[in-house]
Amino acid sequence: MAYDENTAARVRKLLAGQRDVAEKKMMGGLCFMVNNTMCCTVSGRGGMLIRVGPEAHARMLQEPHTSPMEMRGRIMTGFVRVAPDGYQSDTELKKWVKRGLDFVAANTAGRKAAPRKAVSAKTEVAAKAKAPLRGQARKGLRR
Secondary structure (H helix, E strand, O other): OOOOHHHHHHHHHHHOOOOOEEEEEEOOEEEEEEOOEEEEEEEOOOOEEEEOOHHHHHHHOOOOOEEEEEEOOEEEEEEEEEOHHHHOOHHHHHHHHHHHHHHHHHHHOOOOOOOOOOOOHHHHHHHHHHOOOOOHHHHOOOO
């Protein structure tokens, strides 16, 4: 199931003033990363996933239209699923996105984003030369 493009556009608009925002397709939807940390996801199963942290998890589950996030039969502590009814208005959506941003701020304070390593073409060629081609590793074992 595809994620809700309208909700994604609304979240994009709310995060427009933030620095270091990235979107990644993952967890069955569109994930919004801030400072290389997951903030929230527009889920492909409907609703949103909000990262609130383990300390706030139980408290957030007391909010209307929320449920625990379950992945492969396990409850993911620190994340809550919010049904679409929980963020129909812009005010409600802003409240939930802010909770995700609060988690990011609390967990990235004082931490600089890791610099991305530049990989030169020479390094890539050397790595490929060392890797065995498909089937070569087993070739000597065949009779």
